[in-house]
Amino acid sequence: MIAQSKFPKRVFRFLRGPCAEAPRWREHAAMFDRAHLLVQMFYVLSLFKFYSAARGFWPMPPVETMDLLWPLWWLEYAGTQAGAFILSNLFIVAGVGGIIFWRYLPMRILVSVALLQHAAHSSSFGAINHGFHEWFWISVCLWFLPNGSYDTLRVSRAARVQFLTAIAAAAGLILLFYSLSGLWKCSTAFLQLVTGEFGGFSPYAMTKTVVTRAMWTNSDPLWGGLVINWPLLGWPMYVGLYYVELVAIFIIFRPVLLRAWGIILILFHIGTFTFLDIIFPDHVLINAMFFFLTPIATRNPDWRAMAAALPGLGIPVRMIMGWSANPGRAARVPA
Amino acid sequence: MKKYTLEGLNFRKNAFFLLFLAYSLVASMGMSFHERKEVFPVFSWSLFTYVWENAWGYEVDIVRVDDQVFDPPKNFYELGHIFSFAGARDPGIIKAASDVVSAREHDPDRLDDLRAVIEDRYLAGPSRVDYNIVFVVFEPLERWHTGRLAGKIIEKVEMASYSTGDRK
Numbered sequence: 001m002i003a004q005s006k007f008p009k010r011v012f013r014f015l016r017g018p019c020a021e022a023p024r025w026r027e028h029a030a031m032f033d034r035a036h037l038l039v040q041m042f043y044v045l046s047l048f049k050f051y052s053a054a055r056g057f058w059p060m061p062p063v064e065t066m067d068l069l070w071p072l073w074w075l076e077y078a079g080t081q082a083g084a085f086i087l088s089n090l091f092i093v094a095g096v097g098g099i100i101f102w103r104y105l106p107m108r109i110l111v112s113v114a115l116l117q118h119a120a121h122s123s124s125f126g127a128i129n130h131g132f133h134e135w136f137w138i139s140v141c142l143w144f145l146p147n148g149s150y151d152t153l154r155v156s157r158a159a160r161v162q163f164l165t166a167i168a169a170a171a172g173l174i175l176l177f178y179s180l181s182g183l184w185k186c187s188t189a190f191l192q193l194v195t196g197e198f199g200g201f202s203p204y205a206m207t208k209t210v211v212t213r214a215m216w217t218n219s220d221p222l223w224g225g226l227v228i229n230w231p232l233l234g235w236p237m238y239v240g241l242y243y244v245e246l247v248a249i250f251i252i253f254r255p256v257l258l259r260a261w262g263i264i265l266i267l268f269h270i271g272t273f274t275f276l277d278i279i280f281p282d283h284v285l286i287n288a289m290f291f292f293l294t295p296i297a298t299r300n301p302d303w304r305a306m307a308a309a310l311p312g313l314g315i316p317v318r319m320i321m322g323w324s325a326n327p328g329r330a331a332r333v334p335a
Numbered sequence: 336m337k338k339y340t341l342e343g344l345n346f347r348k349n350a351f352f353l354l355f356l357a358y359s360l361v362a363s364m365g366m367s368f369h370e371r372k373e374v375f376p377v378f379s380w381s382l383f384t385y386v387w388e389n390a391w392g393y394e395v396d397i398v399r400v401d402d403q404v405f406d407p408p409k410n411f412y413e414l415g416h417i418f419s420f421a422g423a424r425d426p427g428i429i430k431a432a433s434d435v436v437s438a439r440e441h442d443p444d445r446l447d448d449l450r451a452v453i454e455d456r457y458l459a460g461p462s463r464v465d466y467n468i469v470f471v472v473f474e475p476l477e478r479w480h481t482g483r484l485a486g487k488i489i490e491k492v493e494m495a496s497y498s499t500g501d502r503k
Contacts, residue, residue, distance in 0.1 A: 008348070008349065008352045011352075061455065061456070062455075064448065064451055065451045065452060065455040065456060066448075066452065067431075067434070067445075067448060067449060067452050069375050070375065071375075116376060119375075119376055120375065120376075123375065125427060125431075125452055125456055127426065127427035127429075127430035127431060128371065128373060128375065128378070128430075130378055130380075130382075132376075133376050133378050136376055137358075137376070140354075141351070141354075144347050144350060144351070146339055146343065148338070148339075152338075153339075156338070156339040158339040158340050158341055158343060158344060159338075159339035161344055162339060162343055162344050162347055165344060165347050165348065165351070166347065169347070169351040169354075172351070172355070173351075173354070173355065173358070176355055176358065176359070177378075177380045178380070180359065180362060180379060180380045180381075181380035181381065181382055181384075184366075184379065184380075184381040184384040185383070185384050188384050188385055189386070192386075197387075197388070198386070198387060198388035199386055199387075200386045202386070204476075205386045207475075207476065208386060208387075208388075208390070208475045208476065209383055209386055211475040211476055211478075211479045212390040212475045214479070215390075215473075215475065215478060215479060215483060215484060216392070216394075216412075216426060216429060217412055217424040217425075217426050218410070218412035218413060218415070218421075218424065218483065218484055219424045228476075228479070277424065
């Protein structure tokens with residue numbers, strides 16, 4: 001039984017590293033209030049997405065011209081006219097129902113179903129659009145919110161922590177995505193480095209990536225000229241990005257770094273726009289909501305504590321400078 | 336009976352732990368074995384993973400649009416004034432072209448559907464478009480400095496040649 005196993009606890013302890021401090025129980029009420037607002041924001045923004053997309057189904061191209069993904073298998077039987085009608089109405093019901101009835105699990109599941117349909121539709125034209133994946137998976141994490149009214153949940157200590165756990169899990173899943181991305185990049189670059197090939201750790205790696213992308217789509221990235229003309233400028237940025245992505249999953253267990261990582265990841269997506277001409281608007285929004293505005297982050301952390309809590313890099317900081325990764329109660333600003 | 340309990344909290348912790356684990360496994364498997372490199376919607380997030388000395392991949396060269404013949408053929412993205420997706424610098428046609436080449440070899444039943452995605456979406460507009468799907472290898476900086484899309488290419492192999500036929 002996992003519940004009785006020490007395995008997850010050991011994994012969590014490893015990921016938490018030097019950040020042993022947990023918020024006091026009395027802080028949970030204020031954290032719950034902010035988490036509650038965050039969830040409401042999520043469903044309001046889902047409504048915005050549904051509303052924006054609902055009209056886009058008209059006219060829907062013939063099914064034969066689409067490369068349908070499995071969630072849309074039913075379109076082959078329903079046809080495009082009926083399909084567009086069903087999808088538009090599903091979006092209206094899920095969007096409006098989501099902001100009113102999100103406290104009920106069936107409604108949260110319905111929102112996820114609609115988001116999955118949305119993601120599948122936008123990805124059924126030959127290329128998968130990954131902008132919607134995170135939104136869908138966050139909605140899945142929110143299935144695990146405890147059901148109940150605001151007043152019922154707020155007076156129960158267990159309910160508050162259950163609520164916060166679901167919020168933390170959503171943020172953790174997003175960080176897992178970044179870590180997976182970093183893992184593939186770093187492992188490939190490491191193998192290339194070992195075999196003496198050109199790879200992700202090479203000084204010109206960012207320049208070649210930027211130029212290749214610009215050429216594939218004949219684009220002129222806003223800041224592309226910087227690394228094309230001065231390729232070595234891109235080296236620290238690229239290696240830094242590898243680090244930020246690879247260790248991202250550790251950050252969910254180190255609340256002192258959560259808000260900083262939110263900003264860093266937003267800057268990363270600003271970089272994908274300015275250097276690669278690729279935008280990730282959903283990801284920027286999600287990073288702002290679930291990291292920068294998250295209730296589980298340490299508020300106003302000490303910068304030395306942040307440096308000491310850095311995965312890997314924090315070890316020499318703690319050893320040489322003697323700084324602690326735990327900011328201490330005094331550094332917290334009571335909500 | 337209490338509605339909210341610590342057992343409920345443990346259930347959630349374990350559920351999330353399993354979700355993370357399962358996601359990582361399915362994403363890795365999908366990346367390795369699935370033809371789309373993804374068991375939708377479980378994506379591996381392998382983006383810009385490979386950085387090579389020379390870049391390689393598929394491109395779509397336009398040979399003819401209505402009565403206008405391009406000799407040599409022009410890259411799809413040079414014709415933004417004809418194709419809206421080229422003007423919007425939408426990368427979708429590159430993946431669609433890769434899918435077409437893959438289907439030709441491994442899944443001929445899907446070929447017509449995948450061609451339709453290219454022809455009715457990315458090449459929509461003109462009544463007739465002739466195009467080639469080519470595989471190119473190039474050194475990025477060299478190609479960039481010698482003329483971008485029209486710049487120096489190390490290797491170019493024509494993988495498929497199609498025509499939409501007269502659509503009007």
